Amino acid sequence: MIANLRRLIGWEGFLFVVLILVMIVNTGRAPAYLSLSNQINLFQLSIEKIIVALVMTFVIVNGEIDLSVASVMGLAACLIAVLFESGVPMPLAILAALIAGVCCGAFNGLWVAYVGLPSLAVTLAGMIGYRGVARILIEDRSIGGFPSWFTALGQQPLLGPFPLSLILFATLFVLALVILQFSGVGRLIYVIGNNAAVARYSGIDTPRLKLGVFVASGLIAAMAGVLLAARLGAVRGNTAEGFELDIITMVLLGGVSIFGGVGNLVGVGLAILVVLNLRNGMSLLNVTGNVQTGVIGMLLILSVLLPNLTQMARERLQRRTAQRKEVQIETETPVSS
Amino acid sequence: MLAIRRNLLISISIIALLLAACGAPQTQTPTAAPAPTSAPAPTSAPAPTSAPGGAVVSATPGLNIDMILLPKFLGIAVFDQANEGAQEAHAELRNPGKLIFTGPTAENSVAGQIETLTNAATQGVKAVMLSNNAGDQIAAAAQAAQTAGVTVVTWDSPIPSAQGETVFVAQVDFNETGRVMADMALSILGSEGGEFAILSASPDAANQNAWIAAMKEALKEPKYANLKLVDTVYGNDQSEESYKQALALVDKHPNLKLIMAPTTVGIAAAAKAMTDEGLCDKVKVSGLGLPAEMVSYTLSGCAPQFALWSFKDLGYLTYHLTYLIASGALKGVEGERFTAGRMGAYTIEKDPTRPKGLRVLMGPFTVYTAENINK
Numbered sequence: 001m002i003a004n005l006r007r008l009i010g011w012e013g014f015l016f017v018v019l020i021l022v023m024i025v026n027t028g029r030a031p032a033y034l035s036l037s038n039q040i041n042l043f044q045l046s047i048e049k050i051i052v053a054l055v056m057t058f059v060i061v062n063g064e065i066d067l068s069v070a071s072v073m074g075l076a077a078c079l080i081a082v083l084f085e086s087g088v089p090m091p092l093a094i095l096a097a098l099i100a101g102v103c104c105g106a107f108n109g110l111w112v113a114y115v116g117l118p119s120l121a122v123t124l125a126g127m128i129g130y131r132g133v134a135r136i137l138i139e140d141r142s143i144g145g146f147p148s149w150f151t152a153l154g155q156q157p158l159l160g161p162f163p164l165s166l167i168l169f170a171t172l173f174v175l176a177l178v179i180l181q182f183s184g185v186g187r188l189i190y191v192i193g194n195n196a197a198v199a200r201y202s203g204i205d206t207p208r209l210k211l212g213v214f215v216a217s218g219l220i221a222a223m224a225g226v227l228l229a230a231r232l233g234a235v236r237g238n239t240a241e242g243f244e245l246d247i248i249t250m251v252l253l254g255g256v257s258i259f260g261g262v263g264n265l266v267g268v269g270l271a272i273l274v275v276l277n278l279r280n281g282m283s284l285l286n287v288t289g290n291v292q293t294g295v296i297g298m299l300l301i302l303s304v305l306l307p308n309l310t311q312m313a314r315e316r317l318q319r320r321t322a323q324r325k326e327v328q329i330e331t332e333t334p335v336s337s
Numbered sequence: 338m339l340a341i342r343r344n345l346l347i348s349i350s351i352i353a354l355l356l357a358a359c360g361a362p363q364t365q366t367p368t369a370a371p372a373p374t375s376a377p378a379p380t381s382a383p384a385p386t387s388a389p390g391g392a393v394v395s396a397t398p399g400l401n402i403d404m405i406l407l408p409k410f411l412g413i414a415v416f417d418q419a420n421e422g423a424q425e426a427h428a429e430l431r432n433p434g435k436l437i438f439t440g441p442t443a444e445n446s447v448a449g450q451i452e453t454l455t456n457a458a459t460q461g462v463k464a465v466m467l468s469n470n471a472g473d474q475i476a477a478a479a480q481a482a483q484t485a486g487v488t489v490v491t492w493d494s495p496i497p498s499a500q501g502e503t504v505f506v507a508q509v510d511f512n513e514t515g516r517v518m519a520d521m522a523l524s525i526l527g528s529e530g531g532e533f534a535i536l537s538a539s540p541d542a543a544n545q546n547a548w549i550a551a552m553k554e555a556l557k558e559p560k561y562a563n564l565k566l567v568d569t570v571y572g573n574d575q576s577e578e579s580y581k582q583a584l585a586l587v588d589k590h591p592n593l594k595l596i597m598a599p600t601t602v603g604i605a606a607a608a609k610a611m612t613d614e615g616l617c618d619k620v621k622v623s624g625l626g627l628p629a630e631m632v633s634y635t636l637s638g639c640a641p642q643f644a645l646w647s648f649k650d651l652g653y654l655t656y657h658l659t660y661l662i663a664s665g666a667l668k669g670v671e672g673e674r675f676t677a678g679r680m681g682a683y684t685i686e687k688d689p690t691r692p693k694g695l696r697v698l699m700g701p702f703t704v705y706t707a708e709n710i711n712k
Contacts, residue, residue, distance in 0.1 A: 032459045041459060045452050142472040142497065155477050232451075234473035234498075242444050283456045288411055289441035289449050 011255040011307060015270040022274060026281035033284060036161060042280040044231070047165040048073065048224040049243055050272045053250045054169075054176045055220040057268045060251055061180065062213050063193035063260025064112060064119035068126030069221040070243035071134065072104045076225030078134040081143035081235040090147050098222050104130055105218020106211065113210035127244065135237040144234030154230025165227045172220075177265045189213065193260030249296065250275050253303040274299070395676040396430055396657060400664045402463045403434040406652065407453055409470035409494065410443040414629070415648040416468070419492070422652030423466070429678055430660055434463070447471040451478045458485035464663040466655050467502075468493035476500040488663040492655040493648075499694035503662055503669035504685055506655045507696045508646040514625075515551025517702045518597055521623045521642045522564050526594055530563025533595035534586045536603045536624075538574040548599045567593070572603050579606035587611075587620055598624035604643060608634035628710050635710045644702040654680055654699050671695055 026033040043050070052069050059066045076097035083093035104126060111122045158164045180186040192199040192206050200206050229235050254271035256263025275296065282292050406423050408416035420438040427436040441449020450471050455478050457465050465482065469475055469491055479489050479501025488503060495505035522533055535552075537545045549569065556564060567590050572579025583596055583606060596611075598604035604626040611617045617639035626643040634640040657677035661667040667675055673685045688694035703709075 030460070032461065035459065038456075038459045041455055045448075045455060142474070144473045144476070144498065151477065155481070231477065232474040233477040236472055236474060238447070239474070279452075280456070283452055284460055286405075286437045286439045288439050289445055290411055293442050293445070 012267050012270055014306075015254070015267060015274055019270060019274045019277065022277045022281060026277060026284070030281060030284035033281060038280070038284075040157075040161060040163070040166065042276050043166050043169070044163060046246075046276055046279070047169060047231070048228045048240070049246050050250065050276070051165070051169050051172060051224045051227070052217075052221050052243070053247045053268060053272060054172055054265070055217045056247050056251045057176070057254070057256055057263070057265055058180060058189060058213050059119075059217050060248075060256050060258065061193045061260060061263055062189050062210060063196060064210065064213070065123060065248070065258070066108065066119065066126075066214065066217045067123040067244050067248075068104065068108060068130055069217060069224075069247060070240045071127045071130035072101050072218055072221035073225035073228060073240035073243060074238070075104065075130045075134040075137075076101055076222035077229040077235045077239045078138045078143075078237065080226060080229055081146075082137045084146060085143055090150050094226055097226050098219060101218040101220075101222020101225070102215055103218070104222070105215040108218065109211035109214030112214065113207035131237075131241070134239075138235065138237045142234050142236045146230070146233060150230050151233045154227060154233070165231065168223075168227070173265070173269065177269075180265055185209070190261055193262075195261070246275075249300050253299055255303070255307065257307075258304070271303075393674045393676055393682050394661060394666050396661050396666065396678075397664065398430045398432075400430075400432065400660070401434045402432055402660060402663050403437075403461065404432075404464045404466065404656070404659060404663070405437045405439060405453065405457055405462050406656075407450060407465055407467045408438075408440045409468050410446045410449075411440045412443070414627070416440070418648035419468075419652030419655070422647075422649035422654075423656040424652075425649070426653045426656035426660070426678060430657075432660065436656075437462075447474055451475055454478045454482050454487075454489075458482045458487050462487060464488035464490065464659045466659050467491045467496075469496050469502075470494065472496075473498050473500070488659060488669075490655060490659040490662065492651055495688070495691065495694060495696070497691060499688070499691050503695070504658060505688060505691075505694055505696045506651065506658060507688070507698050508648075508651055509700050509702060510698055511547045512551050512554075513700055513702065514548040514599070515553070516555045517644050517704070518548065518552045518599060518624065519555040519561055519564070521644060521704065522595060522597055523561055525621050525623055525641055526564060528563065530561075530565065531594040532565045532567045532590055532592045533597055534568040534570065534590060534593060535566065536579060536582055536586065536596050536598040536600075536607055537569060537571050538600040538603065540571050545599050552597075552599075572598075572600075572606060574600055574602045576602060576606045579603045580610045583607035583610040583622075584614065587614075587616060593620055595621045595623060598622065598626075601625060601627050601630065601645075604640065605630045605634075608640045612637065612639050626705075628705055631705065632710050635705060636707055638707070642704055642706050644704045646699065647703045650680060650703070651699055653678065654683070654697070658683070658697055669695070 032038050056066060056069065079097045079100055080093040083096055084090055108123050108126050111117045112119045153164045156163065159167060180189065188204055188209055191204065192209060196206055225240060228240055250271050251268055252258060253275065254263060254268030256268060278295065279292060282295065406420055408419065423436060439453060441453070447470065450467070454465055454467070454475065458481065465487055467489060473496065476496055476498055479496060483489055483501055489501055490504055490506065491502045492506040493508065496502040526533065535549060537549060555561065556566065568586060570582045570586060572582045579602055586596060587593055596607045598607050604622060604624040608622045608631065611620055611622055612634060617637065622634065622640040623643050625645055627645065631640055631643055635643070654677045658675065661675050662669045667673050669685065671685055671687055674682055676682050683697050685695050685697055688696035
């Protein structure tokens with residue numbers, strides 16, 4: 001337990017150092033980096049992804065994965081667009097989109113939690129299926145012309161210099177942090193992620209909790225999709241396509257184990273900051289998209305390999321000391337007898 | 338220990354998966370004539386090439402204007418050619434500022450273009466030249482950039498609603514495509530004419546169909562009276578299929594003298610088929626093609642002429658227009674006239690394909706022959 005804790009602090013410490021380094025380089029190389037408007041843009045450009053990354057942390061800590069989030073985002077965005085176009089008032093359309101998100105999440109969750117299918121397969125199907133529905137809804141068109149209050153919410157500052165989505169992210173981050181790290185439910189999510197069988201035999205209602213996590217994932221993804229539609233002001237069938245990879249990348253980089261049970265939101269928060277600041281800095285320095293992808297990819301490799309390698313090294317070391325002790329005991333026994 | 342090793346293996350495969358997805362092969366390589374993504378719908382009215390009256394504005398060299406040339410994504414030859422043209426204009430106008438050629442990956446195209454446009458304002462860049470791949474989803478970011486004082490000019494592919502964009506530089510007019518193909522056919526077959534066939538992409542490719550329709554329209558004129566279009570076949574922009582279709586055309590029509598392929602895949606496949614079968618003396622090939630792919634066939638006389646708009650010129654013209662607008666010499670309103678260096682005078686006009694849009698129509702095609710293909 002203590003070793004685990006030390007490892008986590010180590011990883012977060014590493015992320016923190018990387019973040020500071022990135023910030024120093026950015027400040028030195030790109031004069032506009034520190035400006036308030038750039039700091040807000042930096043979040044705003046990826047705000048929907050980082051909102052979903054929060055709930056993805058729950059899913060992965062719980063020992064599952066949700067590949068369908070980006071498709072749910074796209075579906076929610078297309079749904080409000082299509083409904084709005086056919087004359088439904090915007091608030092109702094938003095409500096419908098959120099309900100659709102809950103349904104998608106519940107569908108994923110039922111198969112995973114109550115039927116016991118692997119979430120990788122179920123949500124992969126969801127990823128393709130929900131995207132398919134979105135494309136059927138909107139066909140090959142682009143729908144825009146939303147009411148100005150709606151696009152203003154996505155694009156204009158709401159409170160001081162902060163837009164709605166950024167305020168939502170900050171609120172959700174605190175909320176998620178409290179639930180996952182400091183509440184009983186959070187503890188259960190970790191227990192299930194660590195060992196689902198043990199959790200079940202301890203009388204935890206594992207399926208219900210898993211279902212709840214997937215429903216939350218669907219709801220938050222749909223909300224992010226609505227925010228994306230408001231920010232872009234127009235929606236196409238491929239809106240948010242491919243976002244799931246960026247989202248999962250940030251969570252894994254945050255030190256969350258893909259096998260569940262390990263990691264926390266502080267790490268994910270730091271990982272989000274590292275990725276956003278790195279991207280922003282590279283973009284301000286006009287580094288091309290190819291190189292940006294490469295750099296983020298390298299970081300991901302580090303994030304998954306380093307903890308595993310250090311653990312392997314540590315276990316080997318422990319075994320060697322254990323062997324040495326055994327040898328000592330063997331040599332000591334004759335003396336004692 | 339074993340478990341850890343297994344975990345490590347799984348981790349590695351997951352990374353590999355994620356990375357593979359990040360760097361997935363670009364499926365969007367231009368198949369049909371380099372993605373005329375703007376799809377300027379066919380217009381019946383001839384494009385007005387010069388507006389009456391109004392002074393022709395020309396650029397004052399040496400102004401310091403930082404610019405970004407933003408293609409749909411990187412790694413596509415024609416966008417590199419556009420950059421060459423823009424760099425040429427940049428040097429010619431002795432702009433002490435920077436001309437940055439940067440773009441997203443194909444998978445991240447929409448978000449990446451929005452990011453670059455948003456950060457352009459932060460960086461203090463004066464102008465962005467955009468080949469839009471995000472539809473109207475980029476309009477909000479483009480408008481925000483304009484509000485922050487960035488000139489946004491589109492080229493190759495416009496913003497459909499025209500919101501956030503000052504002017505669109507259109508490569509060619511669809512009517513002209515038809516006429517250019519008719520002219521090439523006439524020039525290859527001569528005044529005695531003869532039979533020719535069209536090898537197109539897929540039966541429902543909107544741009545090719547519009548070009549073929551425009552060509553048929555042009556063929557009604559008396560000077561093309563001896564050109565006889567006998568067949569239209571489709572190779573679906575697959576090399577193999579186009580190759581077979583080209584040979585099938587020769588078998589089916591013994592008097593065939595020319596295959597006209599308005600697609601870069603089709604023209605190259607047809608030229609290869611005729612060359613392989615030693616049919617070049619009998620059947621010529623023409624259409625829309627990439628010079629790099631066609632050079633040997635053009636020099637051998639198998640494809641004596643083919644056409645394409647020059648992406649280099651497109652970049653050059655876009656740069657001139659953007660420089661003029663960003664420096665305040667042009668306002669970017671309908672009817673303004675300007676000179677674009679070596680390319681001569683152009684006019685900002687209403688875009689017939691977009692109700693609120695303005696365009697500068699580049700044209701004409703570059704017709705490639707043995708004389709100019711290596712230039």
